[in-house]
Amino acid sequence: MKRILTADLFLPLQEELITLLRSLSPDDWQKPTIAGAWRVKDIVTHILDGDLRRLSLHRDRYATAPPATETYSELVNFLNDLNASWVTATERLSPPMLIGLLEWSAPQIADFFLSLPPDDTAFWAVAWAGEEESRNWMDIGRDYTEKWHHQAQIRDAVGATGLRSRQWLHPVFELAMYALPYAFRNTDAPDGSALSLRIEGEAGGKWSLLREANQWRITEGAIENPTAQVEMSADSAWRLFFNGLKPTDAEQRIETIGEVTLCTTFLTVRSVMV
Numbered sequence: 001m002k003r004i005l006t007a008d009l010f011l012p013l014q015e016e017l018i019t020l021l022r023s024l025s026p027d028d029w030q031k032p033t034i035a036g037a038w039r040v041k042d043i044v045t046h047i048l049d050g051d052l053r054r055l056s057l058h059r060d061r062y063a064t065a066p067p068a069t070e071t072y073s074e075l076v077n078f079l080n081d082l083n084a085s086w087v088t089a090t091e092r093l094s095p096p097m098l099i100g101l102l103e104w105s106a107p108q109i110a111d112f113f114l115s116l117p118p119d120d121t122a123f124w125a126v127a128w129a130g131e132e133e134s135r136n137w138m139d140i141g142r143d144y145t146e147k148w149h150h151q152a153q154i155r156d157a158v159g160a161t162g163l164r165s166r167q168w169l170h171p172v173f174e175l176a177m178y179a180l181p182y183a184f185r186n187t188d189a190p191d192g193s194a195l196s197l198r199i200e201g202e203a204g205g206k207w208s209l210l211r212e213a214n215q216w217r218i219t220e221g222a223i224e225n226p227t228a229q230v231e232m233s234a235d236s237a238w239r240l241f242f243n244g245l246k247p248t249d250a251e252q253r254i255e256t257i258g259e260v261t262l263c264t265t266f267l268t269v270r271s272v273m274v
Contacts, residue, residue, distance in 0.1 A: 002220075003118065003119075003135065003137045003138070004137065004138075004141050004171050004174045004175050005118060005137055005141075006137075006140055006141050006144040006171050006175075007110070007113040007114045007116070007118075007140050008114065009144060009167075009168070009171070010106070010109055010110040010113055010143075010144065010147070011106060011107060011110035013144070013147055013148065013151070013163070013168070014102065014106035014109070014110070014147070015106065016151070016163060017047070017102070017147075017151050017154075018099060018102055018103060018106070020151075020154065020155065020158075020160055021044065021095070021098075021099050021102070021154075022099060023160075024040070024095070024158060026095075028040060028157075028158045029041040029044075029095050031157045031158060032157065033153045033154065033156065033157040034153055034156060034157075034239070034244045035150075035153050035244075038087070040154050040157050040158060041095065041098070042087045043150050043153055043154055044095075044098050044102075044154070045086065045087055045090040045093070045098060046083060046086070046087060046150065047102070047147060047150050047151075048090070048098060048101055048102055048105060049083070049086045049087075049090075050143065050146060050147070051102070051105035051106070051108070051109050052105060054109060054112070054143065055105070055108055055109065055112065057123075058112075058123045058124075059108075059112050072127060075127060075273070076273050076274065079273055113140045113143070116136045116140065117136060118135065118136050118137040118140075119135050119136065119137065120135070120136050121133060121134075121135070121136070122134040122135055122136045122138060122139035122140075123139060124139055124142075125139075126138050126139060126142045126178070127273060128142075128179050128182065128270060128271055128272060128273055129178040129179055129181075129182055129271075130181065130182030130185065138175075138178070141171070141175040142175065144171065144172070144175070145172050145175050145176065145242075145271060145272075146272075148163065148168060148169070148172050149172070149238060149241075149242040149244075149272070151163065152238060152242075153244070164201075164203060164234060164235075165202065165203065166202050166203045168203070169203035169234060169238070170203045170204075170205065172238065172241075173199055173203065173204065173205065173234075173237060173238075173241075174205075175271065176237075176241040176269075176271035177197075177207050177218045178218065178271070179241070179269050179270060179271040180195075180197075180207075180209050180216070180218050180266075180269055181209070181215070181216040181217055181218055183265065183266075183268060183269040183270070184209065184216045184262075184265055185216070187216075187261060187262065187265045189211045189227070189259075189261070189262065190211065191211055191212055191213065191214065192211065192212075193210075193211040193227045193259070193262070194208055194209065194210050194211065194223055194226040194227050194228075195208065195209040195226060195227065195228045195229070195230065195262045195263075195266060196208050196222050196223060196226035196228070196229045196230070197209070197229075197230045197231075197266075198222070198229075198230070198231045198232075199231075199232060199233070199234055199237045200231070200232070200233050200234060201233065201234040203234050204234050204237070205220070206220070206221055206222040207219065207220055207221070208220075208221060208222060208223045208226065210223070226258065227258055227259045227262060228256065228257065228258030228259045228262035228263050228266075229255075229256070229257045229258055230254060230255070230256050230257075230263065230266050231254070231255045232253065232254040232255065233253070236250075236253040236254055240254065240267070240269065240270075241269065241270060241271045241272070242270070242271065242272050243270050243272055243274050247267065250267045251267065254267065
């Protein structure tokens with residue numbers, strides 16, 4: 001798989017968000033979303049938290065006590081608590097205040113990511129891809145998928161047009177593919193087994209997950225005679241990868257053919273910490 005460069009997308013993506021937020025009514029800010037108990041306003045504050053936390057910890061090297069986590073589940077719990085405490089604290093901030101803070105943080109984040117050499121060691125490893133050490137392009141890409149899918153959740157909640165063109169969404173899918181080998185790490189299959197994946201639409205594409213030397217690897221393009229096949233719309237794909245589909249909805253919306261274990265495991269793939 002190739003590296004995916006997204007640093008130049010951050011500022012225009014954030015500008016799209018700010019334009020959207022300026023158009024919302026007071027009631028829109030309180031609408032429920034597919035992100036659990038979070039309302040639109042809660043997601044906005046979470047996006048801001050991502051900016052400020054990145055700039056403080058990474059750019060400014062303002063170190064706080066590291067989390068006492070040893071396992072993936074402990075890290076997930078730590079992050080969930082961190083996110084929840086911020087949302088609670090920022091409940092007192094008004095929508096205009098949040099927009100103003102995002103207008104400040106957006107160019108700061110964009111400039112910082114553009115300054116990082118893509119192939120240097122990243123500040124944070126991408127855990128949902130099973131990486132213990134990542135390159136900057138992957139860490140930046142992870143942040144891009146975060147900002148895109150949270151904005152998608154907001155747009156979904158308020159009935160706004162989604163950013164679904166290839167420019168915006170195809171990099172999200174390319175990066176999400178790195179979650180597949182890790183999601184399948186405990187799925188045993190003979191060497192030569194393969195899962196073929198097709199996401200429909202202009203932002204979609206074709207990928208294959210291959211079993212070689214007792215390991216799984218992802219590659220672009222389709223292969224002939226795969227062990228299992230998965231096809232889905234772009235809308236179903238982003239919702240699945242970012243934990244926005246219930247298991248029963250995923251089974252109904254995603255077409256699977258072939259070896260049952262591979263198809264069932266695919267429905268558990270998430271390119272986000274859950």
